[in-house]
Amino acid sequence: MHLTQLTATDMAAKLRAGETTAVELVQAHLDEASTAFVFINADEALAVAAEVDAGKYDHTLAGVPVVLADVLVTENMPTAAGSAYLDGWVAPYEATAVARLRAAGLPILAKARVAEFGMGQESGAHEAVANHQAPFAVVSDTAGTARHIATETGVVAVKPTYGAISRFGLVAAVSSMDTVTPIARNTADAKALHQVMVGADELDPTSVEYDWDFSSEAAVAGGTIGVLTEQPADVTDEAWATYQAGMEKLQDAGMNTTEVTMDTLGQAAQAAHIIGAAEFSANLAKFDGIRFGNRVTPDNGTVQDVITASRGAGFGYETKRRIIVGTHLLSAGTIDSHFYPAQKIRTAVINEYNTAFKSVDAIAVPAGIQQGEEYESTNAGIGASLAGLPAASVAGVHICAPTYADELVYRISAVVETTAGAAA
Amino acid sequence: MVDNIAATAHIALTEDERQRLTAEFDPIIDALVVTADEQLPVTVNPLPVNNKLRADVVANELSNEQALSAAPESQDGQFMVPAILDGE
Amino acid sequence: MKTALQTYEPVLGFEVHVELNTVTKMFSTATNAFGDQPNSNVTAGDLGMPGTLPTINQAGIDYGIKLGLALNCTIAPESRFDRKQYFYPDLGKNYQTSQLEPAIAYDGYVDVELDDGEIFRVEIERAHIEEDAGKLTHIGSTGRIHDASASLVDYNRAGVPLVEIVSRPITGAGERAPELARAYLATIRDIVKALNVSDARMERGNIRCDANVSLMPIGSETFGTRTETKNVNSTRAVAAAVESEIIRQAKVLDAGEAITQETRHWDEEARSTRSGRPKSDADDYRYFSDPDLVPIVTDEAWIERLRAELPENPLQRRRRLREEWAFSESEFRDVVAAGVLDEIEATVVAGATAEAARKWWMGEIARIANEKGVSPEGLGVTPADVVEIERLIADKTINDKIARQVVGHVAEGEGRPTEVVEARSLAVVSDEGALTTAVDEAMAANPDVVERIKGGHMQAVGALIGPVMKATKGQADAGRVREIILEKIG
Incomplete structure (x- = not known):
């Protein structure tokens, strides 16, 4: 079997068994590199691989190559976050998640194409993983986007509990929802990648202190999962059949199912859009053409003109629209009529999840629903982002569980993916 | 409306963008109406974490060269911008 | 001003910004220091670089709470940080991290002692923690044909912790308004100095005062339109600015015109304020809670631990010392004015009599310091030195005249008094x-x-x-x- 056809876990096993080398693994993937990547880090990846082969690292995943969505800030490689404003920028610091990957000896193959500031359906990382150009990748999930694209591309995305993986060095879109997220062709690989990056970080005050334990081999049997029993209007027959197949697997594995409905999710998309646009508008104010990024200087322009022109030239239409909407939503009057109510809806969503999780261990709904163009995700996908829940998109099923129950999400995901179509 | 907000947000719009956004703006805002129980508190951080404080110890400083490494324009170790008049 | 005050009652209000003397900045781990190489005390976060996040300096919070306690404030059980948004090149993120509601401390008061010893209570609305902005320098053209000039930006000061102390409107000061303004600012300075939460050097901008002034007809309950005179940075200047603004506003009102709500600037040379930009209460900064930071939740144990560290209130301390030392009012006022209260106290604690301590600090030490253009405490003569000199006089090793010479030699860095006496063979001839x-x-x-x-x-x-x-x-x-x-x- 060609090296790129292996799972990350198998690659690691072959490396440890001496059946391949890290340099071979990196080279095999570099040979497949495509336009999914905006920067290919060939020389450095091969150099790290050579160090792995020389025995410098002892992490189990050392030598298994990884790809980073270009919203993760890296030293020695440019970071543009899909924006003309940042094009060509190289940071003098690095994201904590990336630093942890490097410390474990994972060669970084490439930076992958993203929609501007990660807000949209464009994801070279998902493409690359689906097409065996990388065994796994690190992306950003803001309001379900990465999980939604995973459904479209047939890969597994597991958004951790908010704050489980440091956001330091993740180009901020929506601070209260952005989550560094592993994607892979199967659950085990996503979980392995997750474990390299997880853990509190003093550079991120919203990162959480928690004694993570991913070692459980426990079966899901005996647990209860909240499910949908009736096909929603916006779920296609095909998507519903896929979902039901996944639920059967869980029942076969001994999970009890019970119907769960979440009334507050009806307003989740609007609330996430409001909060998202508002935070986005403020987070992007730092892109002003003064300290970094691409400046545009109009003739006889004042400093304020320079800021306006640089942002005008550097941002694409959708970014501008989101900033302008967000600016409006935080303005006098609208902040009371829209923004604060959206933050209250968020509270209601969290409360409703908390209530639901008193009777179920996790909730599974169909992953494949199209919603609007701003946040293409399901209400459940958005709900998990609003509430900071760990959530997986796997084989057409969206699974979420209480905060800190990331490990349970992985175990349920591993069962769901045994349905046809989910394979490495 | 759009022009005023774009000015506040310091974003130059092309004429095409301006027209498109003018047409899209009101429908977007109208679609974003939510009705919440007023008694509920707002949620800012999704997880209830408090008091993440750090020690008062110097770390992670950039050198002057690193600080200016991506500056579009600089002089004498400082970032340079067109003149700013007093009084804002 | 007297004429003005026959018709109008002045209403004052102060916003005092205090720069805290923490080791690092409020929301970054960069050095909090004055006068270093530009853009060297910065982290990527101070420059607003992508993906960076703020972190909260525990010392900044502790100092803010202590200052709040010293101002007799309630400490917020829960407060958080908010983004105050406006585009300006001295803000690396184009928003200032500040506190909207609630502030870390609120609803306090401070007792201000006027020249004649009368106590005037000023109510404190709030004291909140925020960050300072960077520094802009305007320079001439550098080879460009059309540009008149450019500005340089140094972010070393960006992110330095500030506590902004906001008073409630102050009425009833009447003709003593300028005196109250001066005494209020001095009181705040004394408090932060005693707390050691700030270097408290006004000439360096460690304490900056915005003074709000309005007039209303005597007997009226409705405040007039106010102006805000920005960055008045000495106790003398704030008194002068308040007086000048009272006179100016009275003239405008007497002429039947309306006061423009605006910020004004104090012109030290012209001894008057000049118009700045119009300011309305409707300035929309689009404040919202910073989602990158989590709430500050205080509890009794934390607050009491900090309360236990509070020094004696400066006003109470002055009253206690005046009594203990039995100085006359004018003697004591001179001591305070000379800024040697701490030195005299330390000298007394070290074993000298209050009278002897006063004699030295107000006499020879002050004279030499004045000659050298330094402050008495900066001369290099310590309270222990003064005690030692007094002992040398008492045991007749030296006489008064020689003692004064010894002080001079100690100030020159020749050593402690005994060493000087020995090295220079200054002991009295007792043979x-x-x-x-x-x-x-x-x-x-x-x-x-x-x-x-x-x-x-x-x-x-x-x-x-x-x-x-x-x-x-x-x-x-x-x-x-x-x-x-x-x-x-x-």
């Missing part, structure tokens, strides 16, 4: 033989004086002491010399 010889010589050289003393003119003794002191190079104990002369003549 009776040498003294007797010097007395004999003086008596032999001045037989007429000896005769006059024998004739009962005791004050003529001085005419013999002089030559003896000269012979011993001033190092004789004048009292002992007198005794020897009288024994011989007696």
Whole structure:
């Protein structure tokens, strides 16, 4: 079997068994590199691989190559976050998640194409993983986007509990929802990648202190999962059949199912859009053409003109629209009529999840629903982002569980993916 | 409306963008109406974490060269911008 | 101003920004220091670089709470940080991290002592924690044809912790408004200095005051339109600015015109305020809670731990010391004005009498310091030195005149007083033989004086002491010399 056809876990096993080398693994993937990547880090990846082969690292995943969505800030490689404003920028610091990957000896193959500031359906990382150009990748999930694209591309995305993986060095879109997220062709690989990056970080005050334990081999049997029993209007027959197949697997594995409905999710998309646009508008104010990024200087322009022109030239239409909407939503009057109510809806969503999780261990709904163009995700996908829940998109099923129950999400995901179509 | 907000947000719009956004703006805002129980508190951080404080110890400083490494324009170790008049 | 105040009642309000002297910035781990190489005390976060996040400095919070407690405020059980948004090049993120509602501390008061000892209570609305902005320098053209000039931005100060203390509107000061303004700012300065939460050097901008002034017709309950005079940075200037603004506003109102709500700037040379930009209450900063930071939740244990660290309130301390030292009001006021209260207290604690401590700090030490253009405490003479000098005088090792020389030598860095006395051989001549010889010589050289003393003119003794002191190079104990002369003549 060609090296790129292996799972990350198998690659690691072959490396440890001496059946391949890290340099071979990196080279095999570099040979497949495509336009999914905006920067290919060939020389450095091969150099790290050579160090792995020389025995410098002892992490189990050392030598298994990884790809980073270009919203993760890296030293020695440019970071543009899909924006003309940042094009060509190289940071003098690095994201904590990336630093942890490097410390474990994972060669970084490439930076992958993203929609501007990660807000949209464009994801070279998902493409690359689906097409065996990388065994796994690190992306950003803001309001379900990465999980939604995973459904479209047939890969597994597991958004951790908010704050489980440091956001330091993740180009901020929506601070209260952005989550560094592993994607892979199967659950085990996503979980392995997750474990390299997880853990509190003093550079991120919203990162959480928690004694993570991913070692459980426990079966899901005996647990209860909240499910949908009736096909929603916006779920296609095909998507519903896929979902039901996944639920059967869980029942076969001994999970009890019970119907769960979440009334507050009806307003989740609007609330996430409001909060998202508002935070986005403020987070992007730092892109002003003064300290970094691409400046545009109009003739006889004042400093304020320079800021306006640089942002005008550097941002694409959708970014501008989101900033302008967000600016409006935080303005006098609208902040009371829209923004604060959206933050209250968020509270209601969290409360409703908390209530639901008193009777179920996790909730599974169909992953494949199209919603609007701003946040293409399901209400459940958005709900998990609003509430900071760990959530997986796997084989057409969206699974979420209480905060800190990331490990349970992985175990349920591993069962769901045994349905046809989910394979490495 | 759009022009005023774009000015506040310091974003130059092309004429095409301006027209498109003018047409899209009101429908977007109208679609974003939510009705919440007023008694509920707002949620800012999704997880209830408090008091993440750090020690008062110097770390992670950039050198002057690193600080200016991506500056579009600089002089004498400082970032340079067109003149700013007093009084804002 | 007197005329103005026959018609109008002034209403004051102050916003005082205090720069905290933490080691690092409020939301970044960069050094909080003044005057270093530009853009060297910065992290990527201070420059608003992508993906960076703020972190909260525990010391900044502790200092804010202590300052709140010293201002008799309630400490917020839960508060958080908010983004105050506006585009300006001195803000690396184009928003300032500040506190909207609630502030870390609110609903307090401070007692301000006026010149005659009267206490005026100023209510404090809030004291919130925020970050300072960077520094802009305007420079001339550098080879460009069309540009008149450019500005340079240094972010070293960006992110330095500030506490902004906002008073409630102050009424009832009347003609003492300028005096109150001065005393209020001095009181705030004394408090932050005593707390050691700020370097408190106004000339360096560690404390900056915005003064709000409005007038209303006497008897009215409705405040007039106010102006805000920005960055008045000395106690003297704030008094002058308030007075100047009262006079200016009264003229405008007398002419039947309306006061424009605006920010104004204090012009030190013209001794008046000048118009700045119009300001409305409707300035929309689009404040919202910073989702990158989590709430500050205080509990009793935390607050009480900080309360236990509070120094004595400066006003209470001054009253206590004045009583303990038994200085007259004017003596004490001079001591306070000279800024040597701490030194005198330390000197007394080290063992000197209050009177002796005052004599030295207000006398020779102040004189030398003045000559050198430094403050008395910066001269290099310590309270322990003063005690040592007093001891050397008491045991007659040196006399008063030599003691003053010793102070000068200590100030020059020649060592502690005993070392100076030793190194320079300044100890009084206590060798009776040498003294007797010097007395004999003086008596032999001045037989007429000896005769006059024998004739009962005791004050003529001085005419013999002089030559003896000269012979011993001033190092004789004048009292002992007198005794020897009288024994011989007696």
